[in-house]
Amino acid sequence: MRFASLGSGSAGNGLLVMANGTCVLLDCGFALRETEARLARLKVDPSGLDALLVTHEHEDHAGGVARLAARYGIPVYLTYGTRRALESVLLPATEVHLIDSHTPFAVGALEIHPFPVPHDAREPVQFVFTDGAVRLGVLTDTGSPTPHIREMLNGCQALVLECNHDPDMLEKGPYPPSLKRRVASRYGHLANPAAAKLLASLDTGRLQHLVAAHLSQTNNTPSLARRALAQALACAPEWIGVADQGCGFDWREIR
Template identity: 55%
Template sequence: MAGLRFATLGSGSRGNATVVRCGRTTVLMDCGFAVNETLRRLAVLGLTGEDLCAIVVTHEHGDHMGGVARLARRFKLPVWLTAGTYRGAGTPKLPEVRLFNPHEAFVIGDLAIQPYPVPHDAREPCQFVFSDGDQRLGVLSDAGHVTPHMRRCLDGLDALILEFNHDPGLLAAGPYPPELQARVGGQLGHLNNHQAVELLAGVDRQALQHLIAGHISEKNNSPHHVRQALADRLPAEAAELTLAPQDQGLDWHEMVRHR
């Protein structure tokens, strides 16, 4: 019997959104797309806006939160976010605001959700681990470096969507001005390929059924660089890696239950 299911509507600097489904509960994590584009991408997965139960938000940057308020108002969805993210977004008009502590788990329907704080240049950013009580899906994006707490939260997962944002060499030689290069590659920026690989190498991967590379920069990275960085350190995982695209999203991935 299938348990947790997840899919992405898109992953990258032009918009991010991930769908997590368990039983009767369908949650959207972030929404960086306009409403009509979000609905179009949901339809590819066989979903409508009415299927959503809630939106959970990682942080206030536009590629993650730009479409949240309009989508929430249109479908009267509760929005879960930290107090810092809510203030950082300018306290937008939402049909229902549910503030949470990034160190405390909460429940939405059939999903248990464990947030965890990450180092990023936002007001109170976090990422999430979703669980049905048996399986665990972790998401890590928009983090400038890896903390011990992040490693503990992502240990022993069944599925992981992990940021492989940039290759340091491509970033240094790329089109970004020096100040933007410093932001992206800094301690509060985004994980590069090598940081992502080292994080993966340091956690228990025995139960890992799905490994997704996300938030891949279109200007400072490439699928080849992502796969090569992983293959150099973890060839078995490189063979199973799936890349989350920006434009068309990623279809449903299901996990097999342990019991």
């Protein structure tokens, strides 16, 4: 199994997961032409995508879903709450599959395990992917870890983990007070220390890849995110990847 990012952050998100001929895209927060260009960079033909999964309805995750799905006939998988939030933009001809936030489902060679997260959206979820041999856990857009989140991410061979902001940078930064409260709330976004604390609570003995994701370009830096996660793992900061807003990250193989 392997995975790659189209880009990660408040200006747009997309994560590719591939195994044994199956390829799915998790979220699409980019305009159609931009999505096509980013997929081409990773040598993926959008007509070959088997599914488009949506974590929640916010523009940076779902803004490009409707046009991409309609243009290439890609089935869309999302929760009922997210479907209701996007019903005004999804075309009637789009093939929509409603998923339960606690029930695994399969797309080709991938078994996909959704799980609910605390975030200010209608029915947000994140996912663990497996090909039967290895597991990739993805967690972004959550204000606080829960016991169920820890259970789902425990023992994964690869993790894409939100490190949205540094608390000091957020507090001293230019955001208005209301937005600062939203970002820092339990339904907002995961701060570096909270991500590190979650990571330290997991069984990471088989971890091959760790990528910090959804970094705020205003309230965080790659070095701060890497440092926080490296302390939790007792590893060199350079070992930890960072999903960039402009170019995401290239394919990573999980063995």
